Amino acid sequence: MNHEHLRVLVEIARLGSFSQVAKQRDLDPSAVSRIVQSVERDLGVRLFQRSTRQVSLTEAGGTYLARIAHLLEELDAASDEVKSAEQRPSGILKVTASVAFGQACLVPLVPEFIEMYPDVQLELLLTDTNVDLIAERVDLALRVSPHMAQDMVRLKWFDAAYTVCVAPSYIRNHPTVSVVEDLANHRHVLFGYPQPQSLWIVTDEGGVEHRISAQAAVVSSSGLAQRELAISGVGPALMPIWLAAPALKSGALVELLPHCSITPSNFSGAAWLLYPNRKFLPSRTRVMLDFLLKHTMQCW
Numbered sequence: 001m002n003h004e005h006l007r008v009l010v011e012i013a014r015l016g017s018f019s020q021v022a023k024q025r026d027l028d029p030s031a032v033s034r035i036v037q038s039v040e041r042d043l044g045v046r047l048f049q050r051s052t053r054q055v056s057l058t059e060a061g062g063t064y065l066a067r068i069a070h071l072l073e074e075l076d077a078a079s080d081e082v083k084s085a086e087q088r089p090s091g092i093l094k095v096t097a098s099v100a101f102g103q104a105c106l107v108p109l110v111p112e113f114i115e116m117y118p119d120v121q122l123e124l125l126l127t128d129t130n131v132d133l134i135a136e137r138v139d140l141a142l143r144v145s146p147h148m149a150q151d152m153v154r155l156k157w158f159d160a161a162y163t164v165c166v167a168p169s170y171i172r173n174h175p176t177v178s179v180v181e182d183l184a185n186h187r188h189v190l191f192g193y194p195q196p197q198s199l200w201i202v203t204d205e206g207g208v209e210h211r212i213s214a215q216a217a218v219v220s221s222s223g224l225a226q227r228e229l230a231i232s233g234v235g236p237a238l239m240p241i242w243l244a245a246p247a248l249k250s251g252a253l254v255e256l257l258p259h260c261s262i263t264p265s266n267f268s269g270a271a272w273l274l275y276p277n278r279k280f281l282p283s284r285t286r287v288m289l290d291f292l293l294k295h296t297m298q299c300w
Contacts, residue, residue: 003075005035009047010069012036013062014135016055024137089284090119096133097142100223102126104242105271106142109295113288120284128221133276139285141274142292144240155289157271158296162263164200165244165253166236177236177256180210187217189229189237197264200238205259214238227253238264242271 011021012032022029040047047061057065097106102124110122125131125138133141133152141152144160164183175185180202190196196219200212217235220226223243230237231252237244247253273289275281281289 003072005039006068007072008032008035009039010065010072011135012048012055013057013065013069014132018050018055088119089117089282089287091282091284092121092123093140093282093284093288094123094125094136094138095140095142095288096125096127096131096136096138098128098144098223099126100227100243101142101144101271103224104246109292112295113291116291117284117287120287133274139275139282140288143272143274144270151277152274153277155273155293157273157292159270160267161241162238162267163241163244163248163258164236164238164256164262165230165248166256167231167233167252168254169233170235171254173233180204180212180257180260183212183214183236183256186215186236188214188235189226190214190216190219191221191223191226191237191239193219193221197238197266199265201263201265201267202257203261211265238262 008021008025011024012018015021015024018032018036019029021027022032025032036048043064045060045064046058047064049056049058095106096102103126106124110124114120114122125136130145131138131141133139142157143154166177175182177183177186183200183202190198196216198214198216200214202210202212204210218226218229220229223239226237227239227243227247229235230239231247236256244253248255273292275285275289
């Protein structure tokens with residue numbers, strides 16, 4: 001039986017749609033239907049229940065696809081293992097990250113990676129949607145969120161730290177911030193929507209912990225927008241160092257309370273590298289993991 005046809009069946013089961021699989025594979029929807037009909041005819045059983053609104057597995061389909069999905073992974077692993085033993089890393093490597101995190105921490109590293117591994121074609125999926133790695137055929141995800149699928153392998157990339165920073169122009173025209181309590185006298189540029197990061201945990205130089213309820217001037221769902229608004233003088237902003245670093249280095253932003261430790265209350269504490277749980281990693285994924293783990297300091 002055609003292995004590629006079996007892969008189409010697995011993708012239909014994961015996405016629940018003939019048309020989405022057809023779109024991902026650049027096929028006509030009728031071609032996907034013919035593949036399914038061909039396999040069902042060979043097996044003598046119906047694998048999917050179709051309606052105008054949804055596609056679902058039959059009992060026989062669920063049993064069959066549960067077995068072949070594992071076998072297809074083993075076939076991929078065997079092929080990758082043989083190829084990597086004879087060839088340098090090559091092929092398409094799909095990496096996903098949030099827009100701000102990807103632009104700040106991944107994009108600057110891409111030129112060096114491509115120079116080192118010219119046979120690897122990178123596909124960067126920068127989106128603030130938490131994509132399904134299996135359904136979207138993603139090889140590697142960069143995450144700063146503590147909410148991660150349990151069936152993923154995860155490696156800590158680096159410990160994340162936060163800072164409150166503000167534009168010099170804002171400091172000239174507003175009350176000073178010299179102690180933790182002064183933060184309550186300002187309206188801030190907050191990240192997070194619809195739930196903004198408005199509760200901050202501040203540990204002062206003496207080790208005393210303060211809980212600050214930050215008032216908002218603007219709430220943004222985009223870290224990049226938050227940084228630009230802070231630079232324009234709208235107000236102070238609590239941002240991860242990896243996001244604030246370029247503006248701090250250029251002087252567009254300055255730190256407030258630099259001797260204090262400040263984090264949002266839902267602080268995740270680290271950046272992670274995630275990939276699907278497979279017995280064997282393609283060499284292109286493995287070299288990217290090694291590369292990123294050696295370049296953590298460039299993200300600060």
